[in-house]
Amino acid sequence: MIEELKQHYGYLFEDELLQEINNVGTYRDIPEGLKLIEIGDYIKSMPLLISGAIKILREDKEGDELILYFIEQGDTCAMTLSCCLGDSKSEIRAIAETDARLIMVPVQKMEEWLGKYKSWRNFVLQSYQNRMTELLEAIDTIAFLKMDERLFKYLKDKAMVNHNDVIHVTHQEIASDLHTSRVVISRLLKALEINGRIELHRNNIKVLDL
Amino acid sequence: MIEELKQHYGYLFEDELLQEINNVGTYRDIPEGLKLIEIGDYIKSMPLLISGAIKILREDKEGDELILYFIEQGDTCAMTLSCCLGDSKSEIRAIAETDARLIMVPVQKMEEWLGKYKSWRNFVLQSYQNRMTELLEAIDTIAFLKMDERLFKYLKDKAMVNHNDVIHVTHQEIASDLHTSRVVISRLLKALEINGRIELHRNNIKVLDL
DNA sequence: ATAAACCTGTAACAAATGTTACAAAAAAAC
DNA sequence: GTTTTTTTGTAACATTTGTTACAGGTTTAT
Numbered sequence: 001m002i003e004e005l006k007q008h009y010g011y012l013f014e015d016e017l018l019q020e021i022n023n024v025g026t027y028r029d030i031p032e033g034l035k036l037i038e039i040g041d042y043i044k045s046m047p048l049l050i051s052g053a054i055k056i057l058r059e060d061k062e063g064d065e066l067i068l069y070f071i072e073q074g075d076t077c078a079m080t081l082s083c084c085l086g087d088s089k090s091e092i093r094a095i096a097e098t099d100a101r102l103i104m105v106p107v108q109k110m111e112e113w114l115g116k117y118k119s120w121r122n123f124v125l126q127s128y129q130n131r132m133t134e135l136l137e138a139i140d141t142i143a144f145l146k147m148d149e150r151l152f153k154y155l156k157d158k159a160m161v162n163h164n165d166v167i168h169v170t171h172q173e174i175a176s177d178l179h180t181s182r183v184v185i186s187r188l189l190k191a192l193e194i195n196g197r198i199e200l201h202r203n204n205i206k207v208l209d210l
Numbered sequence: 211m212i213e214e215l216k217q218h219y220g221y222l223f224e225d226e227l228l229q230e231i232n233n234v235g236t237y238r239d240i241p242e243g244l245k246l247i248e249i250g251d252y253i254k255s256m257p258l259l260i261s262g263a264i265k266i267l268r269e270d271k272e273g274d275e276l277i278l279y280f281i282e283q284g285d286t287c288a289m290t291l292s293c294c295l296g297d298s299k300s301e302i303r304a305i306a307e308t309d310a311r312l313i314m315v316p317v318q319k320m321e322e323w324l325g326k327y328k329s330w331r332n333f334v335l336q337s338y339q340n341r342m343t344e345l346l347e348a349i350d351t352i353a354f355l356k357m358d359e360r361l362f363k364y365l366k367d368k369a370m371v372n373h374n375d376v377i378h379v380t381h382q383e384i385a386s387d388l389h390t391s392r393v394v395i396s397r398l399l400k401a402l403e404i405n406g407r408i409e410l411h412r413n414n415i416k417v418l419d420l
Numbered sequence: 421a422t423a424a425a426c427c428t429g430t431a432a433c434a435a436a437t438g439t440t441a442c443a444a445a446a447a448a449a450c
Numbered sequence: 451g452t453t454t455t456t457t458t459g460t461a462a463c464a465t466t467t468g469t470t471a472c473a474g475g476t477t478t479a480t
């Protein structure tokens with residue numbers, strides 16, 4: 001167990017902290033599609049991602065979704081940080097984009113380590129910073145790009161985190177993630193195919209122009 | 211000086227920390243419209259807002275703007291935190307929305323206090339959390355609302371931070387903040403006036419439906 | 421006082437996105 | 451093997467947003 005931890009977080013944390021994490025953390029294997037966090041949940045432990053990817057979603061009043069970003073190996077969910085430390089409800093939904101492996105650290109330890117380890121403090125602050133950057137990028141995408149560019153960026157990002165240029169997804173699922181309608185997505189996908197940037201198949205899309 | 215500081219931050223920080231802030235911080239009076247932070251700036255000190263409001267903006271590739279949110283009294287700019295602690299460039303522009311008064315704290319002290327004062331740690335983390343919440347709200351506004359609703363929300367927010375239901379602004383300025391065109395704003399403003407929610411005058415708008 | 425710059429209103433049109441409806445192919449269920 | 455469900459394609463149309471053009475009123479500069 002400690003091997004794995006050292007491999008992914010050894011460059012960040014001193015041995016003593018790694019040992020503490022290993023002692024109090026619990027390892028979890030997560031299957032693709034599992035909902036890790038629901039909007040409104042109180043979070044009692046913080047996930048450190050070892051492998052795989054997590055999709056972070058926001059929801060509107062009608063219950064329709066919007067993807068914010070993906071989290072990958074070496075990250076944690078800074079939203080979780082907020083919730084734990086602020087003792088407030090989750091503002092977002094987190095779903096395993098791929099099979100994933102993570103360590104859950106109880107919230108009490110998180111706070112304790114903030115005073116004790118400088119490397120932990122830096123990690124937490126760096127995580128906030130990363131998440132802030134991701135949110136700003138999400139805003140850029142939503143506010144400044146037209147739907148066809150947003151769509152292609154989404155496909156590329158998805159290919160990236162899945163380490164595969166063939167994406168297993170339906171038009172309806174894409175439409176939900178991008179907060180638009182299936183018809184719009186089908187139309188724009190067809191245009192992308194005509195322009196030679198993707199190949200369309202039933203239940204999967206191959207991204208050519210990576 | 212210390213009076214003012216105690217009044218606005220006394221409930222957050224212990225006396226010893228207040229004293230330190232007073233010793234190393236410098237007070238600044240800022241006139242409305244002054245640019246405090248430009249995109250790409252390296253930040254060497256962190257502003258604690260005592261009075262007034264700051265407008266935070268994002269910019270696209272063409273140099274056009276988009277408002278993210280306003281910061282008010284008791285807040286700090288968490289983007290600044292990111293930049294200071296991460297030693298990176300500013301991702302946003304900050305402009306004084308009203309006359310404002312603030313204390314600038316040098317970045318070295320910020321880090322030092324993180325290890326030394328729990329109340330400072332909590333303040334920094336709370337600031338990150340607040341900013342995260344504001345960014346999420348900005349995303350909701352941009353992604354889920356139509357332009358007429360965004361416009362009205364903007365007018366209300368602006369009336370709020372100015373403590374005045376009469377807003378001094380031109381249609382072009384609104385269009386820039388909302389990343390759209392002047393004609394669109396004029397059109398929607400006229401519709402809002404017809405619906406009795408605002409009154410239009412040259413260079414100012416009265417918000418009726420607060 | 422006159423010219424220039426700025427601010428608002430509005431028409432006419434273009435482009436992007438959203439909606440409804442229907443058809444056909446593929447996969448899943450029975 | 452037949453039925454049902456899921457997935458994709460596409461047409462036709464509505465709504466929202468963006469663009470261009472111009473007119474007239476107001477303020478500012480000289």
